[in-house]
Amino acid sequence: MTKAEKTMSREEQLDRENELLRLEVAYLKKLKAFRENPDAFLKKHKQQSPLNSKKKGSD
Numbered sequence: 001m002t003k004a005e006k007t008m009s010r011e012e013q014l015d016r017e018n019e020l021l022r023l024e025v026a027y028l029k030k031l032k033a034f035r036e037n038p039d040a041f042l043k044k045h046k047q048q049s050p051l052n053s054k055k056k057g058s059d
Contacts, residue, residue: 008016034041 030041030045
């Protein structure tokens with residue numbers, strides 16, 4: 001247990017743990033979706049480059 005965790009109330013500790021578990025579940029769901037169909041997953045979650053998202057000549 002870290003120093004910060006020792007100073008947190010029990011409720012705060014549970015909230016933190018809950019948050020971490022939600023993040024882990026979300027990650028595992030995405031990992032499962034990727035393993036089942038990598039091409040569809042990548043197409044759906046493709047991130048645009050900030051440079052590509054700006055329209056040229058719109059200054």
